[in-house]
Amino acid sequence: xxxxxxxxxxxxxxxxxxxxxxxxxxxxxxxxxxxxxxxxxxxxxxxxxxxxxxxxxxxxxxxxxxxxxxxxxxxxxxxxxxxxxxxxxxxxxxxxxxxxxxxxxxxxxxxxxxxxxxxxxxxxxxxxxxxxxxxxxxxxxxxxxxxxxxxxxxxxxxxxxxxxxxxxxxxxxxxxxxxxxxxxxxxxxxxxxxxxxxxxxxxxxxxxxxxxxxxxxxxxxxxxxxxxxxxxxxxxxxxxxxxxxxxxxxxxxxxxxxxxxxxxxxxxxxxxxxxxxxxxxxxxxxxxxxxxxxxxxxxxxxxxxxxxxxxxxxxxxxxxxxxxxxxxxxxxxxxxxxxxxxxxxxxxxxxxxxxxxxxxxxxxxxxxxxxxxxxxxxxxxxxxxxxxxxxxxxxxxxxxxxxxxxxxx
Amino acid sequence: xxxxxxxxxxxxxxxxxxxxxxxxxxxxxxxxxxxxxxxxxxxxxxxxxxxxxxxxxxxxxxxxxxxxxxxxxxxxxxxxxxxxxxxxxxxxxxxxxxxxxxxxxxxxxxxxxxxxxxxxxxxxxxxxxxxxxxxxxxxxxxxxxxxxxxxxxxxxxxxxxxxxxxxxxxxxxxxxxxxxxxxxxxxxxxxxxxxxxxxxxxxxxxxxxxxxxxxxxxxxxxxxxxxxxxxxxxxxxxxxxxxxxxxxxxxxxxxxxxxxxxxxxxxxxxxxxxxxxxxxxxxxxxxxxxxxxxxxxxxxxxxxxxxxxxxxxxxxxxxxxxxxxxxxxxxxxxxxxxxxxxxxxxxxxxxxxxxxxxxxxxxxxxxxxxxxxxxxxxxxxxxxxxxxxxxxxxxxxxxxxxxxxxxxxxxxxxxxxxxxxxxxxxxxxxxxxxxxx
Numbered sequence: 001x002x003x004x005x006x007x008x009x010x011x012x013x014x015x016x017x018x019x020x021x022x023x024x025x026x027x028x029x030x031x032x033x034x035x036x037x038x039x040x041x042x043x044x045x046x047x048x049x050x051x052x053x054x055x056x057x058x059x060x061x062x063x064x065x066x067x068x069x070x071x072x073x074x075x076x077x078x079x080x081x082x083x084x085x086x087x088x089x090x091x092x093x094x095x096x097x098x099x100x101x102x103x104x105x106x107x108x109x110x111x112x113x114x115x116x117x118x119x120x121x122x123x124x125x126x127x128x129x130x131x132x133x134x135x136x137x138x139x140x141x142x143x144x145x146x147x148x149x150x151x152x153x154x155x156x157x158x159x160x161x162x163x164x165x166x167x168x169x170x171x172x173x174x175x176x177x178x179x180x181x182x183x184x185x186x187x188x189x190x191x192x193x194x195x196x197x198x199x200x201x202x203x204x205x206x207x208x209x210x211x212x213x214x215x216x217x218x219x220x221x222x223x224x225x226x227x228x229x230x231x232x233x234x235x236x237x238x239x240x241x242x243x244x245x246x247x248x249x250x251x252x253x254x255x256x257x258x259x260x261x262x263x264x265x266x267x268x269x270x271x272x273x274x275x276x277x278x279x280x281x282x283x284x285x286x287x288x289x290x291x292x293x294x295x296x297x298x299x300x301x302x303x304x305x306x307x308x309x310x311x312x313x314x315x316x317x318x319x320x321x322x323x324x325x326x327x328x329x330x331x332x333x334x335x336x337x338x339x340x341x342x343x344x345x346x347x348x349x350x351x352x353x354x355x356x357x358x359x360x361x362x363x364x365x366x367x368x369x370x371x372x373x374x375x376x377x378x379x380x381x382x383x384x385x386x387x388x389x390x391x392x393x394x395x396x397x398x399x400x401x402x403x404x405x406x407x408x409x
Numbered sequence: 410x411x412x413x414x415x416x417x418x419x420x421x422x423x424x425x426x427x428x429x430x431x432x433x434x435x436x437x438x439x440x441x442x443x444x445x446x447x448x449x450x451x452x453x454x455x456x457x458x459x460x461x462x463x464x465x466x467x468x469x470x471x472x473x474x475x476x477x478x479x480x481x482x483x484x485x486x487x488x489x490x491x492x493x494x495x496x497x498x499x500x501x502x503x504x505x506x507x508x509x510x511x512x513x514x515x516x517x518x519x520x521x522x523x524x525x526x527x528x529x530x531x532x533x534x535x536x537x538x539x540x541x542x543x544x545x546x547x548x549x550x551x552x553x554x555x556x557x558x559x560x561x562x563x564x565x566x567x568x569x570x571x572x573x574x575x576x577x578x579x580x581x582x583x584x585x586x587x588x589x590x591x592x593x594x595x596x597x598x599x600x601x602x603x604x605x606x607x608x609x610x611x612x613x614x615x616x617x618x619x620x621x622x623x624x625x626x627x628x629x630x631x632x633x634x635x636x637x638x639x640x641x642x643x644x645x646x647x648x649x650x651x652x653x654x655x656x657x658x659x660x661x662x663x664x665x666x667x668x669x670x671x672x673x674x675x676x677x678x679x680x681x682x683x684x685x686x687x688x689x690x691x692x693x694x695x696x697x698x699x700x701x702x703x704x705x706x707x708x709x710x711x712x713x714x715x716x717x718x719x720x721x722x723x724x725x726x727x728x729x730x731x732x733x734x735x736x737x738x739x740x741x742x743x744x745x746x747x748x749x750x751x752x753x754x755x756x757x758x759x760x761x762x763x764x765x766x767x768x769x770x771x772x773x774x775x776x777x778x779x780x781x782x783x784x785x786x787x788x789x790x791x792x793x794x795x796x797x798x799x800x801x802x803x804x805x806x807x808x809x810x811x812x813x814x815x816x817x818x819x820x821x822x823x824x825x826x827x828x829x830x831x832x833x834x835x836x837x838x839x840x841x842x843x844x845x846x
Contacts, residue, residue: 056595067592067595068595071498071510085595087592087595090587090592091586091587091592092587092590092592092595124512124588124589125495125512125513125589126498126510126512128498148494175493176490176493176494177494178493178494178495178496178497178498179494179495179497179498179512180495180497180498180510181497181498193497195493201493230519233497250519250521255521281523282521282523282524282525285519285521286500301523301525306525334503334504334505334525336503348503350503350504350505354504356503356504389503390503391502391503391509392503393500393501393502393503393509393510394509
């Protein structure tokens with residue numbers, strides 16, 4: 001029996017076969033890839049095998065050729081949420097997709113259209129969708145009205161959490177929502193970086209229930225007398241004490257690592273703090289590593305040595321040193337920013353032989369991270385002819401250690 | 410002894426260059442000049458530590474400066490908005506040589522001198538700089554090639570006049586549709602397109618043009634073609650030729666508009682940040698020929714103290730850039746305007762070779778009597794550029810708009826004045842053969 005579902009599958013297969021030979025298969029992104037240049041999105045299925053989810057130059061689920069792939073987000077249930085761009089009316093416009101690496105299914109996320117009462121979105125850039133603990137998706141998008149909005153899609157309903165031009169209770173206006181800065185936590189709050197008017201750059205938290213909270217604001221004076229100058233990207237989680245947001249910031253006295261919890265802003269680490277080798281002289285503006293237990297890790301430099309630091313009570317413990325070799329002799333050239341998964345610290349790194357890999361630290365031992373069943377050669381194995389690269393800055397990891405990442409096809 | 414000298418000379422050259430730079434950076438930021446000062450070769454020592462060695466060479470040879478108070482330079486609002494909106498998601502790639510997640514605006518607005526990637530970030534900010542984010546067409550400009558010297562009379566070795574200096578960016582567009590990315594980027598991987606020409610004067614070079622494509626792929630070098638009058642044919646050029654000046658004039662395409670070669674073909678080092686002098690709000694547009702240095706610069710002109718990032722760029726000779734002419738470029742990047750007012754290059758012996766100097770104006774129109782290119786905000790315009798070969802004293806000084814050209818408005822920035830069809834070999838050949846646009 002040739003069912004309608006089979007017809008759709010055959011159609012998709014034909015479309016993929018048709019487009020595979022297209023010269024568009026050699027399109028590039030601004031990704032510095034060392035392969036043919038196309039982007040591919042990979043994830044790890046429940047058996048630990050690497051699955052290719054999507055590739056630029058090849059038809060996606062709507063039969064449109066995907067022109068660009070955005071940064072993926074690995075949800076707690078193992079599904080992958082990501083943005084992808086398609087050419088429409090001579091313009092590149094983005095959509096949001098959800099893929100299940102286990103079943104191989106992939107579909108475009110739909111929401112109410114303007115005629116159905118939804119907002120008119122003009123998705124000109126990667127919306128960087130992130131899955132929330134209740135199965136929803138939060139993302140930032142431009143609206144045809146001219147404003148940008150931070151949206152939450154849950155149960156088929158699209159809710160605008162905040163938009164540019166919106167007034168805060170104190171009269172200030174949200175002027176900019178920074179794309180790519182959105183970090184949801186599991187109690188419904190979403191931390192993001194934005195700009196207020198008047199006020200300047202700010203770390204902000206928004207939720208459907210509690211509204212907008214300004215966590216830190218440019219030029220605001222801290223109890224120590226210093227003033228914020230600029231902010232890094234936030235991380236957000238929920239600990240036993242409630243929501244916790246962490247971010248690095250520069251003040252007029254140098255960089256620092258800050259947290260905001262229970263209505264209180266704390267400076268966890270100062271630039272001049274001791275890190276074993278001497279004072280810290282640089283902190284990365286990327287999202288710091290933040291565990292569900294409130295542990296903090298940050299990429300920084302200590303007396304000229306790049307490293308990853310665990311932050312405890314105002315001091316920084318150097319746990320990965322760019323000059324240090326792993327037990328198998330791998331030496332690092334450049335380190336990426338750290339992320340936590342179930343108390344384990346992960347980080348991407350460029351090794352001195354030019355390869356990029358993902359590593360974890362457990363009991364002080366640094367190990368190249370390979371999903372459980374997957375033969376090592378399938379991910380960026382330096383000796384394999386089937387090698388593909390991993391863009392380590394794109395790696396998203398959930399609390400079960402499942403990963404999604406961009407790489408060469 | 411001769412052998413020893415030959416072997417040691419390059420090292421000595423490098424050492425001297427680095428030592429003088431280190432000394433310069435170590436100098437306390439004491440204001441040796443104040444608003445109202447007029448700098449000439451008689452008091453040039455006042456600015457010795459406030460300009461690059463190449464600019465100092467020009468001051469010693471008669472380029473005068475009027476010192477004015479420092480002024481704030483704002484970016485075009487669309488570029489500023491794009492920066493605030495999109496920069497937080499931009500990262501350097503895994504090899505720390507190119508960018509990931511770039512959409513539009515400035516990729517790295519926060520430069521931390523302690524960041525090990527500060528130099529690379531400064532250079533990527535220069536790639537996507539605010540002065541021309543979408544397209545530009547500089548119509549009709551002219552250049553003098555002279556030998557410079559203090560109070561030397563103006564004697565024109567060569568005069569050149571060009572029809573267009575034009576570019577089209579496919580990525581990072583903020584003012585003209587398609588915004589922010591031209592879909593063609595995903596098909597061709599071209600980051601930007603550039604065309605210079607046709608040369609309108611001198612007569613024996615009439616029609617000469619240059620077309621260049623830059624690709625996002627870090628391993629894909631620039632494609633460059635030229636059309637020359639003598640052969641009347643299109644030639645594809647070796648990428649390395651872009652680092653060489655050809656003919657009588659002293660500009661090389663890799664240093665048009667500051668530092669312009671393929672980004673990933675260089676290693677960058679952050680030397681420091683410093684208050685230095687630059688022209689960011691020129692008094693004159695069109696610029697005026699300097700009467701005291703043989704016509705080798707625009708002077709007297711307004712110079713003000715600026716906060717600069719200083720970065721060196723050395724060709725990756727062991728990887729993908731074996732043939733670049735210079736041993737290094739030292740880029741002096743204005744931290745507010747995000748355009749490099751000057752770049753010094755050093756030869757392979759490590760000795761100062763060329764200085765590339767730009768005079769910029771900050772206004773809402775390129776010339777006071779503009780009728781078309783008028784903006785609702787102020788933006789920067791390059792109104793004069795010089796390339797000075799300090800080893801031969803030969804200088805090419807260009808006036809934008811030109812001193813002797815029919816078109817006075819000159820700069821058309823982010824107006825859609827040129828599109829992709831303008832930047833094809835076919836279009837260039839047609840333009841070159843008829844000798845005009």
